[in-house]
Amino acid sequence: xxxxxxxxxxxxxxxxxxxxxxxxxxxxxxxxxxxxxxxxxxxxxxxxxxxxxxxxxxxxxxxxxxxxxxxxxxxxxxxxxxxxxxxxxxxxxxxxxxxxxxxxxxxxxxxxxxxxxxxxxxxxxxxxxxxxxxxxxxxxxxxxxxxxxxxxxxxxxxxxxxxxxxxxxxxxxxxxxxxxxxxxxxxxxxxxxxxxxxxxxxxxxxxxxxxxxxxxxxxxxxxxxxxxxxxxxxxxxxxxxxxxxxxxxxxxxxxxxxxxxxxxxxxxxxxxxxxxxxxxxxxxxxxxxxxxxxxxxxxxxxxxxxxxxxxxxxxxxxxxxxxxxxxxxxxxxxxxxxxxxxxxxxxxxxxxxxxxxxxxxxxxxxxxxxxxxxxxxxxxxxxxxxxxxxxxxxxxxxxxxxxxxxxxxxxxxxxxxxxxxxxxxxxxxxxxxxxxxxxxxx
Amino acid sequence: xxxxxxxxxxxxxxxxxxxxxxxxxxxxxxxxxxxxxxxxxxxxxxxxxxxxxxxxxxxxxxxxxxxxxxxxxxxxxxxxxxxxxxxxxxxxxxxxxxxxxxxxxxxxxxxxxxxxxxxxxxxxxxxxxxxxxxxxxxxxxxxxxxxxxxxxxxxxxxxxxxxxxxxxxxxxxxxxxxxxxxxxxxxxxxxxxxxxxxxxxxxxxxxxxxxxxxxxxxxxxxxxxxxxxxxxxxxxxxxxxxxxxxxxxxxxxxxxxxxxxxxxxxxxxxxxxxxxxxxxxxxxxxxxxxxxxxxxxxxxxxxxxxxxxxxxxxxxxxxxxxxxxxxxxxxxxxxxxxxxxxxxxxxxxxxxxxxxxxxxxxxxxxxxxxxxxxxxxxxxxxxxxxxxxxxxxxxxxxxxxxxxxxxxxxxxxxxxxxxxxxxxxxxxxxxxxxxxxxxxxxxxxxxxxxxxxxxxxxxxxxxxxxxxxxxxxxxxxxxxxxxxxxxxxxxxxxxxxxxxxxxxxxxxxxxxxxxxxxxxxxxxxxxxxxxxxxxxxxx
Numbered sequence: 003x004x005x006x007x008x009x010x011x012x013x014x015x016x017x018x019x020x021x022x023x024x025x026x027x028x029x030x031x032x033x034x035x036x037x038x039x040x041x042x043x044x045x046x047x048x049x050x051x052x053x054x055x056x057x058x059x060x061x062x063x064x065x066x067x068x069x070x071x072x073x074x075x076x077x078x079x080x081x082x083x084x085x086x087x088x089x090x091x092x093x094x095x096x097x098x099x100x101x102x103x104x105x106x107x108x109x110x111x112x113x114x115x116x117x118x119x120x121x122x123x124x125x126x127x128x129x130x131x132x133x134x135x136x137x138x139x140x141x142x143x144x145x146x147x148x149x150x151x152x153x154x155x156x157x158x159x160x161x162x163x164x165x166x167x168x169x170x171x172x173x174x175x176x177x178x179x180x181x182x183x184x185x186x187x188x189x190x191x192x193x194x195x196x197x198x199x200x201x202x203x204x205x206x207x208x209x210x211x212x213x214x215x216x217x218x219x220x221x222x223x224x225x226x227x228x229x230x231x232x233x234x235x236x237x238x239x240x241x242x243x244x245x246x247x248x249x250x251x252x253x254x255x256x257x258x259x260x261x262x263x264x265x266x267x268x269x270x271x272x273x274x275x276x277x278x279x280x281x282x283x284x285x286x287x288x289x290x291x292x293x294x295x296x297x298x299x300x301x302x303x304x305x306x307x308x309x310x311x312x313x314x315x316x317x318x319x320x321x322x323x324x325x326x327x328x329x330x331x332x333x334x335x336x337x338x339x340x341x342x343x344x345x346x347x348x349x350x351x352x353x354x355x356x357x358x359x360x361x362x363x364x365x366x367x368x369x370x371x372x373x374x375x376x377x378x379x380x381x382x383x384x385x386x387x388x389x390x391x392x393x394x395x396x397x398x399x400x401x402x403x404x405x406x407x408x409x410x411x412x413x414x415x416x417x418x419x420x421x422x423x424x425x426x427x428x429x430x431x432x433x434x435x436x437x438x439x440x441x442x443x444x
Numbered sequence: 445x446x447x448x449x450x451x452x453x454x455x456x457x458x459x460x461x462x463x464x465x466x467x468x469x470x471x472x473x474x475x476x477x478x479x480x481x482x483x484x485x486x487x488x489x490x491x492x493x494x495x496x497x498x499x500x501x502x503x504x505x506x507x508x509x510x511x512x513x514x515x516x517x518x519x520x521x522x523x524x525x526x527x528x529x530x531x532x533x534x535x536x537x538x539x540x541x542x543x544x545x546x547x548x549x550x551x552x553x554x555x556x557x558x559x560x561x562x563x564x565x566x567x568x569x570x571x572x573x574x575x576x577x578x579x580x581x582x583x584x585x586x587x588x589x590x591x592x593x594x595x596x597x598x599x600x601x602x603x604x605x606x607x608x609x610x611x612x613x614x615x616x617x618x619x620x621x622x623x624x625x626x627x628x629x630x631x632x633x634x635x636x637x638x639x640x641x642x643x644x645x646x647x648x649x650x651x652x653x654x655x656x657x658x659x660x661x662x663x664x665x666x667x668x669x670x671x672x673x674x675x676x677x678x679x680x681x682x683x684x685x686x687x688x689x690x691x692x693x694x695x696x697x698x699x700x701x702x703x704x705x706x707x708x709x710x711x712x713x714x715x716x717x718x719x720x721x722x723x724x725x726x727x728x729x730x731x732x733x734x735x736x737x738x739x740x741x742x743x744x745x746x747x748x749x750x751x752x753x754x755x756x757x758x759x760x761x762x763x764x765x766x767x768x769x770x771x772x773x774x775x776x777x778x779x780x781x782x783x784x785x786x787x788x789x790x791x792x793x794x795x796x797x798x799x800x801x802x803x804x805x806x807x808x809x810x811x812x813x814x815x816x817x818x819x820x821x822x823x824x825x826x827x828x829x830x831x832x833x834x835x836x837x838x839x840x841x842x843x844x845x846x847x848x849x850x851x852x853x854x855x856x857x858x859x860x861x862x863x864x865x866x867x868x869x870x871x872x873x874x875x876x877x878x879x880x881x882x883x884x885x886x887x888x889x890x891x892x893x894x895x896x897x898x899x900x901x902x903x904x905x906x907x908x909x910x911x912x913x914x915x916x917x918x919x920x921x922x923x924x925x926x927x928x929x930x931x932x933x934x935x936x937x938x939x940x941x942x943x944x945x946x947x948x949x950x951x952x953x954x955x956x957x958x959x960x961x962x963x964x965x966x967x968x969x970x971x972x973x974x975x976x977x978x979x980x981x982x983x
Contacts, residue, residue, distance in 0.1 A: 089713060089716075089717075091716065092752075093745075093748070094748070094752070095748050095749075095751040095752035095755065098752045098755050098756065099755065102755065124716075124720065124756055127720070127756055127757065128755070128756050131755075131756065131757070131758065169828060169829070181828065181829075182794070182828050182936035185828035185934075185936070186717060186794075186796070186828075186936065189717075189721055189796060189934075190717060190720060190721070193720050193721055193724060194720070196724070
C-alpha cells in the first residue's frame with residue numbers, strides 16, 4: 003500500500019449500501035459522512051460506490067452495471083440485481099466482471115466495505131483477488147454476517163435477544179432450514195471475512211460479539227461513528243418548570259420499540275398519570291409487522307378521538323436532518339426503546355447534539371453509550387412497565403433532568419471518525435485491546 | 445347401497461343412452477361395480493337412475509348432473525363389462541421405447557391370476573400373473589366387502605426396448621388359473637420413458653403391502669419388475685449421457701493431479717459454496733473440479749455461477765450438463781470421461797474442507813503411500829457438529845420375515861453400515877487409516893486407470909445408492925481392498941440434494957439389485973464390522 007507521503011494520493015474506495023439521498027439509513031449516512039470528511043483531507047482521494055437495487059429502475063441505464071451518480075465527482079452507483087438475500091451474493095457474473103473492471107480502473111489502495119448488502123459478501127474475496135495488495139477494511143453495522151434474521155440477533159420465535167448463535171438455535175429461528183445450512187452459512191461468511199485486514203465496529207459490545215463468534219481479536223478495532231454538529235451550537239433548551247415532554251426519533255419498525263413506548267403510555271394513563279406528552283418523529287410504519295402495525299395504528303386512532311387536552315401521543319411523521327433542531331426543541335427527553343442491540347444508535351448522538359438526555363433500553367450500544375443515572379437513564383428492554391416507571395420518574399423527580407444534562411458530552415464529531423479510519427487506512431491501527439477509544443465516544 | 449338388493453328386482457337392463465358413460469361411471473364408483481358383481485344392480489346406469497343421482501354421485505357427464513345438488517366427484521375406478529370376474533384394469537401407460545406399466549385390481553382370491561393379455565393394433569403382450577407385483581388395496585377390500593388378507597391390487601412393468609408409436613385402445617384380457625376370463629377395452633396413455641420410469645418408481649414407493657413394507661416392497665419386484673425397471677433405466681441413462689454439454693472455466697492446468705467430480709441434483713448453490721470453501725485449501729490449484737448436473741433446469745444458473753466463481757476463486761472447473769437425471773453412477777462416469785487427470789476424486793456437493801491443507805495432503809499421500817493403498821480410498825468424514833459421519837463401511841444382512849395370511853416370506857437383504865457413525869470426532873479409532881470393506885461415495889479417490897478397469901460406477905442403479913459399495917466390491921473382487929486414508933472433511937450428509945418419493949422407489953430397486961448381485965460375496969468373509977476377508981487383514 004502507498005503512503006500519503008508519496009506523490010500519489012492514497013486512494014480510498016468506500017462501498018456503501020444505498021446512497022443516503024436515495025434511502026435514509028444509519029450505515030449509509032455514516033459512510034457518506036466519512037466520504038465527505040475524507041475529501042477534506044489532503045493526500046486522500048476517496049471514491050464512493052453506493053449500491054442500489056432494481057426498485058430504483060430509473061437509475062438503471064441499459065447495459066450499465068456501475069455508473070456515476072448525479073454528476074458528482076467521485077460518486078458512483080452500483081446497479082445491483084439478482085441478489086441472493088440468503089447467501090448474500092450477487093447472482094450475475096456480469097456484475098462480477100464490472101466490479102473487477104472498476105477496481106482495475108480505479109486502483110484503490112484501500113477498499114472499505116461499509117456494507118456488503120446488494121454487492122455480496124463474496125465481493126470481499128473478489129476485491130482481494132483483484133487487488134492482492136489493497137488494504138480491506140470492513141465496518142460491521144449489525145450482525146448480518148452472524149445472524150440470518152436480518153442481522154438483528156433477535157430470535158424470531160419469541161423476539162428475545164440472542165447472544166449465542168449456533169446451528170441448532172439458528173435452525174429454531176428458521177425451522178424450514180436444517181441446522182447444516184447454518185453451519186455452511188458460517189463457513190461461507192468466515193471464508194470471505196478471512197480476506198479482510200481490519201474490522202471496525204462503532205461500539206465495544208459488538209467487538210465482544212464478533213470475537214466470540216470467531217473473528218481474530220487482533221483484527222477487530224473500535225472506530226466511532228461521527229457526525230457534524232447539526233445544532234450549530236444552538237441547542238434550543240429553554241427554562242421550563244416541568245421536563246415532561248418526550249420524543250421518539252427513528253423508524254417505526256418493530257425493533258425500534260415504538261410499541262413499548264405506547265404500552266408504557268397506556269399503563270400510565272390507566273394509573274391516572276397523564277401530565278406528559280410523547281411525540282413520535284418517524285415513518286416507515288408500513289415495514290412493521292402486521293401485528294405491531296395494527297397495534298400502533300389502533301392506539302393512534304384512539305388517541306385522535308380524545309379531546310385535545312387528554313391526548314398524550316402525537317405523530318409528527320418523518321424528518322430530515324435539517325428539521326432536527328425544530329423537532330428537538332419540542333421535547334425534553336429522547337426515548338430510544340429499541341428491542342434489538344443497536345450497533346451505535348445515531349439518534350443518541352442527535353439527542354446529545356441538542357443537549358437532550360436519553361432514556362433507552364438497557365442493552366447493547368444503547369447501554370454502552372448511555373450510562374444509567376449519569377448521562378441518561380436506562381430501562382429494562384422491551385418492558386413497558388419499566389419504561390412507564392422511568393417516564394414518571396423523569397417527569398416528577400426534581401433536579402433529575404438538570405443533573406443528567408450536565409453530564410452529557412458532545413457526541414463524537416466527524417473528525418474523530420475520519421481520523422480513526424485514516425489510522426487504519428495507513429495500516430497503523432493497534433489491536434482492539436490496546437486502542438484508545440476517542441474521548442467523545444461516551 | 446342398502447336399497448340395491450331390493451331395487452335390482454325391478455331394474456331393467458337398457459342400452460346405454462347418449463350422455464351416460466357406463467364404463468366411466470363404474471370406473472369412478474367401484475362399490476357400484478362390486479354391486480353388479482354381487483347381482484345387486486344390473487348396470488351402472490341402472491344404479492345411477494335409481495340411487496346414484498339421489499346420492500349426489502358424479503355421473504361424469506355434466507349434462508346429467510342433478511340441478512341444485514352437490515355432486516361428489518370420485519377418483520377413477522372401473523369394472524369390466526363382464527361381471528363374472530371382479531376386476532378393474534385402471535391404468536395402462538406405455539413409453540416410446542416400449543415400457544409398459546399396468547395398474548389394476550382383481551379378485552383372484554379363489555383362483556390366482558394367471559396372465560394379463562394386452563392386444564393393441566400393432567402389438568400384443570401377455571404379462572405373467574406371477575411376475576406382477578401384488579399390493580394391498582384397502583379401497584377394493586371395502587368395495588368388495590372382503591376384509592381378507594389378500595392383495596387384490598397389482599401392478600406390472602415390462603421394458604420391451606421396442607419403439608411404440610401408436611396409442612389408442614387396447615383389448616385387455618384378465619385370465620385366472622381356473623380359466624375365468626374378463627375382457628375390457630382400455631385407453632392407453634403414452635409418455636416419455638423417463639416419465640414412465642418415475643411413475644412406476646413412485647407407485648412402487650407408495651404401494652401398500654400386508655406385512656413388512658420394505659421386505660414385501662422388494663419381494664414384489666424380485667421376479668421380474670426389478671430387472672425390467674433397471675433395463676428401462678439403463679436405456680434412459682445411456683440416452684442422457686450420450687451427448688453431454690461440457691464447458692470449461694478458468695485457466696488450464698497443464699497436468700492436474702486430480703479431477704474432483706461433483707454430481708449435482710436439485711441444488712445449484714453447492715457449486716459456489718464448494719468453490720469458495722475449497723479455494724482456500726492449500727494445494728487445490730493442482731486440482732480441477734468437474735460439476736456434472738443431473739438437473740437440466742439448473743444449467744443456466746450453474747454456467748453463470750461457474751463463470752463468476754472462476755473469476756472470484758480461480759478454480760479450474762468444468763460444468764457438464766446432462767439433459768436429464770442420469771443418476772449418480774452414470775453422471776459421475778460421464779464426468780470422469782471429461783476429466784483430464786490420472787485420478788478421479790468423487791465428492792458429494794456438501795463436502796467441505798475441515799483441514800485447510802487437505803488438497804496438499806492428498807497429493808502428498810499419493811506420493812508417499814504404497815500404490816495398493818491409494819488405488820481406491822476414502823477418508824473420514826464429519827458431521828457439522830464434529831462427530832464422525834463416516835469411518836469406512838461394512839455390510840450387514842437383514843433377514844426379513846413377512847407374514848401375509850398363512851404365507852411366510854423370508855428374504856435376505858444386504859445393508860450398508862458406516863463405521864463409527866456419530867462417534868466423537870477427535871481421535872476416533874474408526875478414523876484410523878486401514879483397509880475397509882467399502883467407503884462412501886461422498887468421497888472416493890481412485891486411480892483413473894483402476895476406476896476405468898472396474899468399469900467406473902455400475903450404471904444400473906437408479907438415481908443413487910449402493911453404487912459406492914458396488915464399486916468397492918468390484919475392486920475387492922479384483923484383488924484391491926479400499927482404504928481409509930488420513931484426510932478429514934466435513935460432510936453434511938443427505939443435504940446436497942432433494943429426495944422425492946420416486947427416489948425411495950429407486951432405493952428399493954437398488955437394494956434388491958445390490959443384494960442379488962453381492963449377497964453371496966458379502967456372506968463369504970465380508971459380513972459384519974469385523975470381516976475375515978484376506979484383503980482386509982492388511983489394515
